[in-house]
Amino acid sequence: xxxxxxxxxxxxxxxxxxxxxxxxxxxxxxxxxxxxxxxxxxxxxxxxxxxxxxxxxxxxxxxxxxxxxxxxxxxxxxxxxxxxxxxxxxxxxxxxxxxxxxxxxxxxxxxxxxxxxxxxxxxxxxxxxxxxxxxxxxxxxxxxxxxxxxxxxxxxxxxxxxxxxxxxxxxxxxxxxxxxxxxxxxxxxxxxxxxxxxxxxxxxxxxxxxxxxxxxxxxxxxxxxxxxxxxxxxxxxxxxxxxxxxxxxxxxxxxxxxxxxxxxxxxxxxxxxxxxxxxxxxxxxxxxxxxxxxxxxxxxxxxxxxxxxxxxxxxxxxxxxxxxxxxxx
Amino acid sequence: xxxxxxxxxxxxxxxxxxxxxxxxxxxxxxxxxxxxxxxxxxxxxxxxxxxxxxxxxxxxxxxxxxxxxxxxxxxxxxxxxxxxxxxxxxxxxxxxxxxxxxxxxxxxxxxxxxxxxxxxxxxxxxxxxxxxxxxxxxxxxxxxxxxxxxxxxxxxxxxxxxxxxxxxxxxxxxxxxxxxxxxxxxxxxxxxxxxxxxxxxxxxxxxxxxxxxxxxxxxxxxxxxxxxxxxxxxxxxxxxxxxxxxxxxxxxxxxxxxxxxxxxxxxxxxxxxxxxxxxxxxxxxxxxxxxxxxxxxxxxxxxxxxxxxxxxxxxxxxxxxxxxxxxxx
Numbered sequence: 001x002x003x004x005x006x007x008x009x010x011x012x013x014x015x016x017x018x019x020x021x022x023x024x025x026x027x028x029x030x031x032x033x034x035x036x037x038x039x040x041x042x043x044x045x046x047x048x049x050x051x052x053x054x055x056x057x058x059x060x061x062x063x064x065x066x067x068x069x070x071x072x073x074x075x076x077x078x079x080x081x082x083x084x085x086x087x088x089x090x091x092x093x094x095x096x097x098x099x100x101x102x103x104x105x106x107x108x109x110x111x112x113x114x115x116x117x118x119x120x121x122x123x124x125x126x127x128x129x130x131x132x133x134x135x136x137x138x139x140x141x142x143x144x145x146x147x148x149x150x151x152x153x154x155x156x157x158x159x160x161x162x163x164x165x166x167x168x169x170x171x172x173x174x175x176x177x178x179x180x181x182x183x184x185x186x187x188x189x190x191x192x193x194x195x196x197x198x199x200x201x202x203x204x205x206x207x208x209x210x211x212x213x214x215x216x217x218x219x220x221x222x223x224x225x226x227x228x229x230x231x232x233x234x235x236x237x238x239x240x241x242x243x244x245x246x247x248x249x250x251x252x253x254x255x256x257x258x259x260x261x262x263x264x265x266x267x268x269x270x271x272x273x274x275x276x277x278x279x280x281x282x283x284x285x286x287x288x289x290x291x292x293x294x295x296x297x298x299x300x301x302x303x304x305x306x307x308x309x310x311x312x313x314x315x316x317x318x319x320x321x322x323x324x325x326x327x328x329x
Numbered sequence: 330x331x332x333x334x335x336x337x338x339x340x341x342x343x344x345x346x347x348x349x350x351x352x353x354x355x356x357x358x359x360x361x362x363x364x365x366x367x368x369x370x371x372x373x374x375x376x377x378x379x380x381x382x383x384x385x386x387x388x389x390x391x392x393x394x395x396x397x398x399x400x401x402x403x404x405x406x407x408x409x410x411x412x413x414x415x416x417x418x419x420x421x422x423x424x425x426x427x428x429x430x431x432x433x434x435x436x437x438x439x440x441x442x443x444x445x446x447x448x449x450x451x452x453x454x455x456x457x458x459x460x461x462x463x464x465x466x467x468x469x470x471x472x473x474x475x476x477x478x479x480x481x482x483x484x485x486x487x488x489x490x491x492x493x494x495x496x497x498x499x500x501x502x503x504x505x506x507x508x509x510x511x512x513x514x515x516x517x518x519x520x521x522x523x524x525x526x527x528x529x530x531x532x533x534x535x536x537x538x539x540x541x542x543x544x545x546x547x548x549x550x551x552x553x554x555x556x557x558x559x560x561x562x563x564x565x566x567x568x569x570x571x572x573x574x575x576x577x578x579x580x581x582x583x584x585x586x587x588x589x590x591x592x593x594x595x596x597x598x599x600x601x602x603x604x605x606x607x608x609x610x611x612x613x614x615x616x617x618x619x620x621x622x623x624x625x626x627x628x629x630x631x632x633x634x635x636x637x638x639x640x641x642x643x644x645x646x647x648x649x650x651x652x653x654x655x656x657x658x
Contacts, residue, residue, distance in 0.1 A: 314638035
């Protein structure tokens with residue numbers, strides 16, 4: 001048997017734990033070390049035989065890790081960590097600030113190439129598996145239209161936006177696709193859709209004592225970018241209810257393309273959908289599959305930054321090309 | 330603008346016409362020639378400026394065609410045509426005899442490598458897009474189970490099997506996935522399923538005059554491999570009804586993986602589905618997208634046989650890598 005692929009995790013939050021659980025499900029991989037900004041002694045991890053180290057020690061592990069999985073956030077962690085660690089390790093990250101991907105790609109690409117490393121950026125389900133399906137659908141059905149629906153699931157960005165409203169103590173926001181619209185697209189219609197047509201927003205809000213709930217609701221519903229363009233429902237709940245009923249992290253969504261071929265206008269609908277009990281555990285699972293691909297690409301001398309568009313899918317699987325052709329093709 | 334990719338079609342049946350229609354939807358491609366075993370004068374094609382030639386002339390077109398799309402059948406045409414034409418052209422085919430893929434791959438691979446050509450085999454939706462989703466789902470969720478459902482759609486093999494029954498003049502067979510089973514899998518269950526649990530078979534049969542319909546029905550329903558393991562419904566119809574109601578070629582299906590992560594057994598369901606008005610037009614569209622990839626792979630010096638598992642998805646799209654990252658990632 002080949003040597004196992006040795007994984008490092010940087011950042012031990014929800015995604016970091018999801019990655020750890022995923023490594024434990026893949027017998028060709030092992031988790032070597034977890035790096036944290038916190039006191040390593042405070043980390044209670046799950047897999048056995050894993051070294052826990054402060055991130056300041058990370059360079060010492062250069063030869064002990066095949067792929068470092070960056071589990072930080074896109075807002076502040078990754079723009080700095082991505083290029084820095086691609087200069088030391090093969091990396092996988094889940095950078096998801098769509099507008100900044102070109103710039104992020106360029107900075108990671110340069111660092112990785114200079115160091116002879118390979119870094120897969122923007123890996124997860126969106127960007128990631130959904131991007132794959134948007135590309136496939138458009139390439140196969142050039143005359144048509146792509147639709148991406150998210151949810152039902154928690155949007156961290158929208159939850160944070162509510163928490164910044166005056167008088168709000170805590171909040172969770174669910175993005176919910178509008179069934180009637182999803183079904184129209186599934187039937188092969190290609191409507192022009194506004195934000196409001198596609199998703200609604202449901203908010204569970206804990207108000208501070210004495211706060212004016214009507215004012216809070218108004219502030220949320222009229223908030224530009226986040227809520228003003230959507231139908232938004234606001235529920236006020238107790239802190240206890242919020243913890244009890246809204247601390248799980250389900251998510252999911254759909255990529256649907258409706259296209260036409262031929263002179264008769266034959267309709268074709270391609271759909272990819274996810275229903276996830278745990279968004280971070282699923283995201284971690286995708287990142288681990290791409291870590292396998294990154295180790296292989298690097299072994300073949302393919303260096304620099306790559307995305308889901310650049311990696312042959314066979315590289316994601318522990319099976320050999322022969323086995324893939326005979327079992328899965 | 331770059332030069333257009335010049336396509337040749339070998340075999341002008343339903344798939345060949347589907348390929349022609351797909352080329353017409355892709356502005357970066359042009360159809361150069363159609364090759365047929367019939368009298369070229371008898372072919373009425375759709376695109377303008379296309380040369381129609383007998384297949385015996387095909388070698389003369391060696392320098393005029395970038396990718397030849399083989400539109401013959403898997404039973405007798407492709408085993409001979411695949412290796413032969415991979416020695417002359419870059420090729421795409423839809424070889425779909427699952428059990429013989431390893432052997433077919435080897436013969437095409439050798440011919441293509443010897444000639445410095447690139448050949449994508451088994452391209453379409455199954456094998457093809459469904460294979461991609463089986464691989465992705467298994468790589469991302471190693472603990473889980475894949476299910477492939479086909480239909481509702483016409484199975485040519487099963488229709489042919491009915492036509493061989495004594496007293497049958499003509500027939501069409503629909504493969505139909507069983508809704509209750511599909512819904513169980515969609516809910517995240519991972520049942521062990523028999524053939525009968527997954528699909529049923531509905532047959533529309535034209536009997537010869539004086540034939541014993543009860544005998545025909547019995548012969549169909551008990552036919553080993555094809556029908557004995559399924560619930561099968563047999564309808565007798567007139568030749569006219571068959572032509573009027575059953576000559577369209579819709580198809581589709583689902584690849585569903587239900588998997589678990591973590592200690593809490595969080596469930597995740599990944600689903601890819603197709604609803605196709607025209608099976609051959611959609612298959613032709615997939616083959617044309619892969620023809621684009623084959624031309625690029627060959628230009629980069631990657632020769633031999635390849636499958637959907639070997640080709641980076643970005644190669645399927647007319648968009649540049651930069652554009653893909655900024656628009657679709």
